[in-house]
Amino acid sequence: MLLPLSIVLLVLCAVLALGAAYYLLRHSLIDDRLLAVAGLLEVGLLVQLVVGLAHAGDIGGADGATFVAYLFTVVIVPPFVVFLAIKEKTGWAMGVILVGAFVCAVLIGRLEQVWGMAHA
Numbered sequence: 001m002l003l004p005l006s007i008v009l010l011v012l013c014a015v016l017a018l019g020a021a022y023y024l025l026r027h028s029l030i031d032d033r034l035l036a037v038a039g040l041l042e043v044g045l046l047v048q049l050v051v052g053l054a055h056a057g058d059i060g061g062a063d064g065a066t067f068v069a070y071l072f073t074v075v076i077v078p079p080f081v082v083f084l085a086i087k088e089k090t091g092w093a094m095g096v097i098l099v100g101a102f103v104c105a106v107l108i109g110r111l112e113q114v115w116g117m118a119h120a
Helices: 003-026 032-058 061-087 092-118
Strands: none
Touching (some): 003 032, 003 092, 032 092, 061 092
């Protein structure tokens, strides 16, 4: 995969998680700033999906299936958690965003691991 893209995505996950933690401590709801970070993360994840699918043939067998599953799963997480945070009008909304950012970071890390194992 593109390591620079993965690093940018991990930084966006960290920014989203830190913002959500800050809002959680302040008992604030989601606003345009967090939506913008989540939107940037989603755009980057869509780029990663296209690049990953273009190179998915390089990974064979079960690792290839795992790689593609991770690619599609990580793209679904940010819109899902943002939707839940918008609908949830309590302080737990930011907890959902925080967990979603962590899940995205873990999945991006796993994508890099699977890619690295296939090209080692």
